[in-house]
Amino acid sequence: MLQKRTITTKGGIFIVSILIVEDEKAIAEGIQLILNNTGYTTWHAETLRMANQILQTQHVDLLLLDISLPDGNGITFAKNLNHPPKIVFISAIDDEQTIVDTFQFGSDDYITKPFRLPILLARVQAIIKRHRLGEQPSLTHLAHLKIDEVNQQVFNGNKEILFTPTEHRLFFYLYHNIGQILTREQLLAYLWDNHGEFVNDNTLTVTLRRVRHKIEQDTVLIETKRGIGYRLLPNEVKI
Template sequence: MKTILIVEDDVNLCGGVKLYLEKKGYQVLCAHSLHEARRITDKGAETIALMLLDCNLPDGDGMEFCRNWRRRQAVPVIFLTARDTEEDMIRGFRAGADDYMAKPFSVELLSERIAAVLRRSAGEEDRQMFCYRGLAVDLGKKQVFREQEPVKLSGTEYRILELLIDNRSQVMTREMLLQKIWDIDENYVDENTLNVYIRRLRRKLEKDPKNPEYIITVFGIGYTFGDM
């Protein structure tokens, strides 16, 4: 049974999430302040599989807590917060978050994202073949097929597609993509170049590039793969 630590000062929200996750088979610990979270992690950080962390807590900044935590532990973190601007999300990912959910949120979707983050963390994702609506990607051989026909992608185009597939439970901000792909060919990639790569990918992969079903734009934030 995997243990999840919720660090959230809203007692009712924490209790509701705890109840739902326990029904899903997790053991759940709750802390309503950073002080309580430190006390729990000091006693048994090695037993925690994942942390759900609020950004705004009565005794400090959750992002700074996350930054310090990730220096010591590889345990994944998902932020739960009302701070939902692109700037806040970028700060959260830079602090070491594995995912970011803005309040209010669906506990069912949260449960799915927890499962996805835990799979990635444990290396349990199938790295051989990914299939979705006629698109097949051999992640081991780095080959792409649409309706069983091979699709030739450049190294950077493939890397963008792979990143979106690997993180399909979340939105990849434009800045996150730029940070990940800028050095594929040791060339700097700016936002205009990223736009070009996205257009090329859609032309090569989508049946209707103007109405994509694989590479979806999340306006004002970035991109996601398929249905989240």
């Protein structure tokens, strides 16, 4: 079951997605209820197989994971995840070595059953705050473009502009030097020397043309200074 809420705080907007992997229905329902009422998005899986399907198809910030599940061991499952979210183990196993082992491979917390829901919520919120889970990156606006510097993405409206690796490096080099004229020699040196790839003068011309085609609509964003170089304009120029 999926419940979606949005929490607005002084720090911005947070949409945190939490997957609960628990085969005991009463426990899972209690956890899901308190998390949903607090405003988090929750998924529930009764088996590791279901959990794996959700992880492959949905974005998950935090995994609340039981250890003893009908189709396997939660610790083994977590160790085999390629790109695991933050993990909190929830288990009736109160063995010291088991708890130590989970922390040694990178879990964020271990909660022993039985537990009180307000305490679980407090510990979950501490992890969310510590890792700033679900925080939406701030976007910089340039004409019709929205630029996410944290994730190195550029959007035209709500649609991401897909660059080739060379186009991507060229755009962000211009962007990080916005308003400044960069010579062809500077651009070639950056694209080649910093990444070990050979970019010749013709390749630069073609790449600039492609970037312009992708980012410009009825505006000029990359200005050509004949005989000097190029610059990304801080304010668009209407064509």
